[in-house]
Amino acid sequence: MKLFARLNVIVLLAISALLFVAWNMRSYHPITRAKKVWSRQTTEIVVFGDSWSTNRLELPTAQAPAPPNKKLWVDTLCNEVVCDRIYDLAQSLPSHPSHRRGPVIDNETYANLTRSMNFTAGPTDIGDFRHQVDEYLAQDDARWQDDGEQKSMKTTIIFTVFFGIWELWDFVDLPEEAVLPAVVDCIASMFAQLDRLIQAKSVSSLRPTVIIPTVPDPSFFPRWISQRTSANGTDKYGQLQRHAVILTDLWNNALQKRIANWNKADVIMPDFDTWMLQKMREPEIDETELTAVPNIMKDAKFTELSQPCVSYTAHSSGDGTKIQPFTICDDPSYFLFWDDTRLSGAAHELLGKHVAGVLRNHTVSN
Template sequence: MKLFARLNMVVLLAISALVYMVWNLRSYHPITRAKKVWSRKTTEVIVFGDSWSTNRLELSAHRAAAPANNKLWVDTLCSEIVCDRIYDLAQSLPSHPSHRRGPVIDNDVYANRTRSLNLTSGLENIGDFGHQVDDYLAQIDLRWQDGIEGGKERTTHIFTLFFGLWELWDFVGLEEEAVLPTVVDCIASMFAQLDRLVQAKTVSPLRTTVVIPKVPDPTFFPRWIAERTSAAGIDKYGQLQRQAVVLTDLWNNVLQKQAETWNKARVVMPDFHAWMLEQLREPEIDETGPAVVSKAGPGAKFTELTRSCVNYTAPLSGDMNETQSFTMCDDPSHFLFWDDTRLSGTAHELLGKHVAEMLQNSTVANQTLYVENRKTKTDHPSF
């Protein structure tokens, strides 16, 4: 009897260990990975954009690292769809906090349209979307020459691009008649670069998806509040705030219309703007000035909606030996914003899971292309 009791205990321990391993390995998707190895199919996520999408931030004593141990929404997306590789071509803010602008879609369009605003952006030091595409195509050529690149029919490419925040930040100061042509030029340049991507020798249009999030309203950002709508800001009566709300809507509408008529690959358009609206109640504006965004209600995911976890001091005088110029909160998980323009790690994780769900459900913006692909080829690619 003792022998059977010991044997039962061993079996019970073995089963418990197996359950424990399966439970803890779920996030690694072992079955999915095994299927992909067997079928020799791979999934690549290629990232373009700004500091919302890259953790390649120049670290220094003057700027904090990316949130959540450098895990951004694209990293969560890759994990959720079990991607095999991430190629990060996005550009971040320079390490010094006095540099206030990240990359734009087209440096030439931006410079031409903002010349009248007398901006000093230093764009020559930050690669725009075209420069990022150049870097990717150069890498592809090298991999092809070295024989590393496999058959394109077995590789699913997911291009993610997130641009527009810095254009909206400055275009809000344009004359009314210049706004629409400026937005149209930017979006047209974006899709011209996308044409270059999908025409690459290693890319199969039927196995390619482009993720283009709609841009959130920049007036939600702590930097906007601090610099423009606070008591010491430049937007005392909320005029720039009104214009930014209209401009954001215009940008996203033009972007969606262009995506719906583009037929070179599938387009998935997560609405980051709507997601932000769910986290914040839109502030009301009256003649006395813009109201402060309300605090989170009971049961809200974030308890800090307008303050950032990381706070930078005033721009430095140029002495690069100066001590650390930022402070951090104790618990970043309560904050919607990591710093004055970037989301927290918790927010990035939620966005990444949302985008992954859209991909897995084939929520495609250009439905005509999707139907044609179903008729002419096979089903949408599995990730």
């Protein structure tokens, strides 16, 4: 009897331990992963884009610290859909935060469109979408070799493609008659590169999913406020800001129409622009003025929407010596933006869950 009692205790402890581990590792989705191993399924996310999508920051940590959790929306998306691997081909900002532009869709197209604007610093040294696709195709054979172990695997490929922020940033300065051709040329270049991706040996036999978010209005960014609408900015009367709203709608509408007529993959189009607008409106006072400001600010996810957590304005010590190139806020969780163009870690997490929800609902745009 004592032996059976001891066995019962051991079994009970084992079951309790398993339940404890399962509960604490539920974010790792152990059951789903076990099912995928059993059915020989694998999910891979291939990331193209700019610093909104990549953790491969090219800026030195001392000049541009990464968000505390170092996870972007694609990381949260991977966790939500239980992906097995992320191939990050996106590019970050250039070598100094004072540079205005990050990666664009096509460096040559961008240069031709903005040549008349006499920019002194362009993005030609940053890998554009064409460069990123070249890198993917160059590694294609090595990464997706069909050896005996992989032939029986059922692979799901998800491409994420997020560009357009830096085009919109500068296209607001273009003459009105040049704006529509500029947008059309950029989106045409984007789909030329997508055609190359779909024709890759490892992809051509599959039906991949491509996630192409809409582009948010650049006038939301702290950099826009500090450089254009501030007292010392270049857009004191809001003319460029109005142009940015129109240009953002034009870009996203043209993108949506192009997606609707492209049937080489399943395309998901999360609305980043509307998502950000909703975050901007969360702390606003109800028009009825029945809700107190403190209650609204308490219930809002982000209470600081126009200032970044990180400021690159260097402070000086008493003897005039610069002691650090940036300052960081006390609690980043209240900030929508980490620096003057990138979202905070908390915002990335919410955005990733939003994209995962759109993906789970199979909201295909084409």
